[in-house]
Amino acid sequence: MARCFCRWRNVLICVCTPCICLGLLSIYVVVTVALSLNALLDKSEGLSVASAIPDGPHFVASGVFNNGNFSPLPKHFWDYQGKKALWNQLQLTTDRHFNPILRLKKTTDQQNMSDFNTSFYKNTTLLKTRNYFAKLPQQLQRFVSYMERRDYPVLLRPTAECGAQAKDETERPLLLFAIKTTEDNFNNRQAIRQSWGQEGWVKGQWGNSSGREGGGGYIRRLFLLGKRDTKEPSVDVSHILKMESKHYGDMLLWDFEDTFFNLTLKDVLFWKWFSKSCGQTAFVFKGDDDVFVNTPRMVAYLLDQLEDPQAHKVVKDFMVGDVIVGAYPNRDNNSKYFIPENFYYGYYPRYAGGGGVVYSGLLTKRLHRVSERVHLYPIDDVFVGMCMIRLDAFPIYHPAFLTFDFPDKEEKEPCLYHRILLVHKRSPNQIMRLWANLTLTQTVCQHVPLKVDKKTLEKPVKDLLVEMSAVKKLLSLLL
Structure with missing residues (x-):
């Protein structure tokens, strides 16, 4: 009798153990799918631009892989x-x-x-x-x-504490326009002052999908410059530049040579200055002096971010623009972006195009701190990406940032400039004409939504369907 009992016990153990393991594995798979679905739903309810970023690994091992609708993602950056x-x-x-x-x-x-x-x-x-x-x-x-040096005297500074501001400013500024320019580009600066870069209160413009109207924010303005010729004495700033700075109060000039490779210096020195002078500013726009910005739409977009239920978490790492992924150093020695292998080896991290990018004031201060541990790099927007990766933060892609201009087929589309946040490049005359046209057509085009990349928005849903299909196949094999 004892032998019979032992025999049946062994049979039960042999039969039940695989069944129990299979059941536990099935539960694990179902829970994993449920968590993935919840994560996707959370993303869809959060920032509208968050759904425009491809999911998946950022940097894991050497090489690249192709992710369909997007350019190849680098598996490593500096090597x-x-x-x-x-x-x-x-x-x-x-x-x-x-x-x-x-x-x-x-x-x-x-x-x-x-x-x-x-x-x-x-x-x-x-x-x-x-x-x-x-x-x-x-x-x-x-x-x-001189790449180890980051301390340069300030030769001209804005009149107000944090850039040119309206006299009737009654609340903390929503946005500071920090624009990289050079001494000779007076016409560019003047066009910006008289159009999208005017300081003061700006009413936001929302599209018809938001269901919201009203509200706005205060804008401040600042131009970032180096010296045209460092051979001149430090105190010898041109008389015209001094008059311009005194009249408009919106210039921040350092005593270093204003060259293409020194654009990175403008970033790190601005971050340092901002951290001391602009404690209350919510967002920063950093861009070139040949871009056109749809300021009313920008104001509305940023106010939406502040009203997000998770805004206190989002703002910490918030950076949005035209994100470049999978880039490799330019090895063409005829290009101004030329970087030889004996200077830098590896892929670039994900970064936002330097023509125009927006990030939070809080992130600006964090970038200042982390930049002290990252060596200066001659390409400014790549350097910002290097600092972001050290913060374990990633810029968000938004299709309304057009740093490479419109596709040809969209040029004649009505209300085109009401659907974007930024476009690059535009001459001073074009900027003035575009701003006048934007103002005249604001009533007619006020409900036109911002540009949306349909392929990008559909991708998370496709990924979930593929994942669920794979789980079904796995369950069918197991069961």
Whole structure:
């Protein structure tokens, strides 16, 4: 009898154990699908632009993969294995310096930064003595010779604390226009002052899908400049520039040479200045002086972000624009973007095109802090992307940011400029004409919605259907 009982017990164990395991696996799969569905629904109820970002891994291993509707996503960005790349080796030294595992001795951030700044000059000098430094293009050699410096005197500063502002400003500013310009581009600055960059209160313009009307925000304006010629004495700023600054009170000029590779300096120096002078400003627009901005639509869009139920979480990492993914350094030595392999090796992280991008005031301060641990890079918008990746934050793509202009088929579409937030490039005369036309047609086109990338919005739903189909196949195999 005992033998019979043991035999049946063994049979039950052999039969029931796989069934129990199969049941547990099925429960796990069902729960995973449910969580994925909830995550998708949460995204669809959040920021409208959030659905415009492809899901999936950001950077995992070397190589790229194709994700259908989007350009290839890089699996890594700067590569420490690029032994002969000067920037990579400098950044590797920095990352090891701040690595808490490698540096067990606890020190404050201030002590770390002081120690790092002292050692940086030694590391840079050592790397510059190597043979591959001499092979860099002349422009990059000049950049490397001063890339460790981030402290430059301010020669002209705005009259108000945080850019040009209206006298009747009664609440905290919603948006600061921080526009990169050069000394010679007076016509560009004047067109912006008289059109989309006017300081003061601006009424928002909502599309018919929002169901909301009314409301607005205060705008401030600031132009970012370097010197045309650093050979001149530091105090010798042109008389015309001084008069312009005194009259408009919207210029921030530093004592460094205003070159293409020094656009990155405008970012880091602006972040530092903003952190001290603009504590209450909600958002920053950073762009070029040849873009056209639909300010009423921009105001409405940003007010919507502040009214999101999760706004306090969203604003922390908020950056939106024309996002570039899977980019690789330009190796064409005839291009102004040319970066040779002996300077930088690897893919670029996801970044927003520098023609025009909007980010929160809170993120601006965080970028200032993290930028102190990322070496300057000669392409400014790529450098911003490098700082973002260190914050574990990613810019959001929005199709209404047209940094590469309209597709040809859309040029004759009615109310076209009411459907965008930004377009690049436009001359001063074009900016003035576009602003006048935008004002005249505002009533007729006030309910036209912003541009939407239909393929982008459909992609999360397609991904969910594919995932659910795969789960069904797995369950059919198991059961």
